[in-house]
Amino acid sequence: MLVDIIAGSRPDILRVASVLEAIQHEQRKGTRIGYRFIYTGKDIDINLDKDLFTQLEISRPNIYLDVTDDTENAQTASAITRYARVLKNNKPDVILLTGQTATVVGCAIAARRLHDIRIGIIHAGVRTGNMEYPAEINRIISDSIADFYFTASHIANDNLRSIGIADENIFLSGNTYIDIIQKTKKQYAAPELWDTLSLQQDNYAVLILNKPYNTGDSLHLKNLILTCLKQMKNTPIIMVVNTETEKALQKLSIQAHNLHIVKRLGFRQLGFLLQHAKAVLTDSTSIQEQCAVLMTPTLTLYPYCECQETIQAGTNRMAGDELFDIENSIAGLNKNRSKGNIPYLWDGKAAERIWEVLKRL
Secondary structure (H helix, E strand, O other): OOEEEOOOOHHHHHHHHHHHHHHHHHHHHHOOEEEEEEOOOOOOHHHHHHHHHHHOOOOOOEEEEEOOOOOOHHHHHHHHHHHHHHHHHHOOOEEEEEEOOOHHHHHHHHHHHOOOOOEEEEEEOOOOOOOHHHHHHHHHHHHHHHHHHOOOOHHHHHHHHHOOOHHEEEEEOOOOHHHHHHHHHHHHHOHHHHHOEEEOOOOEEEOOOOOOOHHOOOOHHHHHHHHHHHHHHOOEEEEEEEEEHHHHHHOOOOOOEEEEEEEEOOHHHHHHHHHHOOOEEEEOHHHHHHHHOOOOOEEEOOOOOOOOOHHHHOOEEEOOOOOOHHOOOOOOHHHHHHOOOOOOOOOOHHHHHHHHHHHHO
């Protein structure tokens, strides 16, 4: 059996990493299975995270589609064309993807047109209800043309049933991203700033804002940060930024005694900060999921939540545009923290379950 595993972004790589590892494990056992790890962008896109592959113990992609278009429509069209060329040379039996980026959707469409390739969606059935959110449309398209669906929650199962997906094609397997968290959290290491800033457990907050909704509007971003600083004036705030967020901040010139801006940290160093924080304020879905397992109180600074199960588990609350009383919200989340609720099947074995399904199929 030949499996194509397709990633269109860094979050995609984190979600398919444990599946790659599971297949490699089967190969070492003598199982006759081959795979191609395909990244839809360029090699240079992920060079900033070159240590990530070593830390996750997975190989780098062996095929790059080199899609560089600016718009969602152009990205989808380019991915269809480029992946179709790959399929012309050698067709897989199965492709696995997350379906959240335009390029990955393009790959799914290219495969669907050949009819004899089975398509599986990892982390299927995620919905926010916001049709203006590009990832929402991408997931709806992917879910509509797939053959089978690996989900992270009962919520996702219900979302798929609502669009007519049969139960026999839905497999509640858990969260593959959490596989990586469960595997690596014992290897978390304090970053240099831990000693430099004299940080201690539960005496600081982490702020991470990456989505264009927050970073694309200078006034909105400024108000959001100033509100956090004002409400948590006695708490050091570690703001971890990527390249785009850093550029946006340079235009604002925000300075405060309790604000410490740091560039992207390594996977293990960021995990350490999240694990020991008093609270995490973020618009990142993967950070919300990670904190749900680390039992770190999380406030979502975004109008929508892609992982409702973290809210049900009690580790996450929606803050939206207008931040309510942050300290009281954190106190409320801490009560849930003591109960130790982690979403069902977020136990580090999602990839194993996916592989068992693939063998049956």
